[in-house]
């Protein structure tokens with residue numbers, strides 16, 4: 001045991017199922033006060049990673065450390081980890097109190113300790129008045145809070161959550177996101193939260209780990225993941241972006257779009273070889289729109305439709321070909337009219353350029 005090093009260390013962990021590499025040489029450190037989101041598409045290995053941390057499954061290679069202790073061979077109940085999994089539903093024929101006491105009975109705690117812990121969890125999660133109800137007498141959000149309580153009742157050193165809000169409607173989900181984050185900050189233990197929903201990942205976490213095909217694509221502070229994606233996958237998967245094909249011009253200083261008569265300054269590092277094929281990703285809210293009559297450089301387009309999204313407008317822009325580009329703009333007093341002719345452009349510093357795959 002040592003107090004040095006990170007609170008949790010996932011060290012070069014791989015998990016194979018026959019030919020399937022569910023996780024491939026993945027390393028992540030987690031600090032004590034962090035809310036970590038594990039973000040990736042379906043089948044990328046997110047649940048596998050949680051099962052390995054929980055001890056419900058063993059890595060094929062690699063080690064897992066909690067507070068400096070190698071727990072790779074420890075059974076789940078000796079790891080001090082709480083879990084809230086989408087499929088771990090509440091027992092329908094037991095009250096909230098009995099549901100919450102369940103993990104404590106499993107580890108054979110004394111009646112006094114069980115009573116103390118129940119009182120604690122009732123207070124922390126504001127379950128007053130609900131303790132003697134059955135799950136079907138609770139709202140979806142209340143049920144979710146009880147499930148969270150069951151994960152926390154044994155005072156875990158770490159809470160794992162696997163898509164716990166996937167079954168809730170959007171409004172309730174957003175409320176619960178704020179609540180869960182508040183509990184994490186209040187309790188001061190790390191939460192590792194799996195989701196394939198990037199909005200959820202970005203709204204809740206301190207750091208985001210992006211997983212793709214079992215590999216760690218990116219791990220960093222959420223704003224950096226959003227603003228400065230380091231791989232094409234992250235650029236595509238985090239935020240809503242539009243991809244353009246381009247070629248570096250003979251001077252190396254500009255990128256000429258393959259399908260449009262538009263060139264942007266080449267602000268990319270290390271991608272200046274003339275003739276080099278590149279991909280450019282622009283977040284949909286980073287486009288600049290100007291009336292075509294102003295004569296600015298850009299992609300000529302026409303407003304095909306305008307969609308209202310709360311305080312934002314989504315312009316569906318037609319460029320003549322089959323391609324449609326979506327540009328998101330803050331709502332103005334006068335939205336641009338349908339059929340308006342525009343020039344679409346962006347700042348060199350506002351796009352992400354990669355060598356073409």
Ligand SMILES: Nc1ncnc2c1ncn2[C@@H]1O[C@H](COP(=O)(O)OP(=O)(O)OP(=O)(O)O)[C@@H](O)[C@H]1O
Nearest residue numbers: 017020022040041042043044045046047048049196
């Ligand atoms: N017990 C198993 N046996 C064989 N293959 C498995 C097993 N468990 C997972 N896999 C495979 O490992 C890969 C990762 O699965 P995992 O459940 O971790 O994905 P996920 O990111 O949680 O996906 P989702 O978002 O759909 O829940 C998938 O290709 C899956 O089919």
Ligand SMILES: [Mg+2]
Nearest residue numbers: 046047048162
């Ligand atoms: Mg999963």
